[in-house]
Amino acid sequence: MDERMTIKVGVLGSAGKMGAQTCEAVEGAGDLDLVARIDQDDPIAGLVDAGAQVAVDFTHPGVVMDNLEFCIRNGIHAVVGTTGFTDERLATLRSWLDAQPGVGVLIAPNFGIGAILMMRFAAQAARFFESCEIVELHHPGKADAPSGTAGRTAELIAAARREAGLGAMPDATRTGLEGARGADVDGVRVHAVRLRGLVAHQEVIFGDEGETFTIRHDSLHRSSFMPGVLLGVRRIVDAGGGLTVGLERFLDLD
Numbered sequence: 001m002d003e004r005m006t007i008k009v010g011v012l013g014s015a016g017k018m019g020a021q022t023c024e025a026v027e028g029a030g031d032l033d034l035v036a037r038i039d040q041d042d043p044i045a046g047l048v049d050a051g052a053q054v055a056v057d058f059t060h061p062g063v064v065m066d067n068l069e070f071c072i073r074n075g076i077h078a079v080v081g082t083t084g085f086t087d088e089r090l091a092t093l094r095s096w097l098d099a100q101p102g103v104g105v106l107i108a109p110n111f112g113i114g115a116i117l118m119m120r121f122a123a124q125a126a127r128f129f130e131s132c133e134i135v136e137l138h139h140p141g142k143a144d145a146p147s148g149t150a151g152r153t154a155e156l157i158a159a160a161r162r163e164a165g166l167g168a169m170p171d172a173t174r175t176g177l178e179g180a181r182g183a184d185v186d187g188v189r190v191h192a193v194r195l196r197g198l199v200a201h202q203e204v205i206f207g208d209e210g211e212t213f214t215i216r217h218d219s220l221h222r223s224s225f226m227p228g229v230l231l232g233v234r235r236i237v238d239a240g241g242g243l244t245v246g247l248e249r250f251l252d253l254d
């Protein structure tokens with residue numbers, strides 16, 4: 001490919017588990033050019049010096065907003081896998097992007113194609129079952145719980161239940177140790193497992209009279225996220241600016 005046609009990519013969190021995998025994937029893509037590796041102690045201005053058009057962020061919920069403020073202000077598109085995006089944070093991003101027309105940001109709770117389908121199928125199934133709980137399972141190096149994916153799945157299920165007119169799920173628990181019933185995310189119970197040997201896994205379990213229905217997704221290696229990351233990089237450049245939440249928006253699922 002003509003070098004002038006390549007997309008110049010910088011990676012934030014480049015020494016981390018996902019950042020390192022992303023650097024390798026970008027270097028292996030003929031249409032992308034890895035121009036900057038930025039980790040904890042490197043100045044983020046390196047993105048501008050290197051002429052990055054797109055920054056991929058796999059850092060930490062505590063620093064990602066500062067990174068995005070910098071990228072947007074400097075006209076650099078961003079593809080973000082880092083977790084921790086509340087409605088309030090998304091509103092802040094929209095206001096920053098309004099001031100920089102043409103700059104695009106993709107926030108993707110999960111880049112795994114199977115994980116996106118899991119979320120989609122869970123939302124479809126939600127209205128047919130009285131009960132639903134989520135079990136997410138990850139490596140013990142994960143800083144946040146529950147996972148961003150589990151939070152997003154719970155929100156999608158809750159929205160589908162509301163639309164179908166379903167009320168609260170049955171649960172007779174009156175006593176118990178704190179945490180035993182997991183976290184309540186929009187009325188959906190989410191349980192987080194942290195275990196050596198795991199990468200990223202999730203089960204969505206539905207139940208009703210006489211039957212259960214389980215949807216399970218397993219990321220067995222971080223390479224599973226890379227086709228989604230590269231797709232996000234390619235699509236954000238032509239997205240016309242603004243905020244996109246969820247890689248499914250680029251997958252033509254409907």
Ligand SMILES: NC(=O)C1=CN([C@@H]2O[C@H](COP(=O)(O)OP(=O)(O)OC[C@H]3O[C@@H](n4cnc5c(N)ncnc54)[C@H](OP(=O)(O)O)[C@@H]3O)[C@@H](O)[C@H]2O)C=CC1
Nearest residue numbers: 013015016017018039040058059063081082083109110111
């Ligand atoms: N959307 C998706 O599909 C996926 C999302 N994730 C999410 O991505 C995030 C990163 O995960 P993971 O790679 O496992 O985490 P790691 O802890 O392995 O990597 C994070 C890296 O970012 C570095 N870092 C911290 N602050 C900055 C900063 N200001 N600028 C640049 N780099 C910085 C860290 O340095 P130091 O260690 O010194 O702090 C570390 O090297 C998490 O939020 C995780 O949940 C993970 C997998 C898939």
Ligand SMILES: O=C(O)C1=N[C@H](C(=O)O)C[C@H](O)C1
Nearest residue numbers: 083109110142147148149200
């Ligand atoms: O930290 C991880 O590893 C992962 N984080 C994301 C999340 O919190 O949903 C995506 C995937 O589950 C891996």
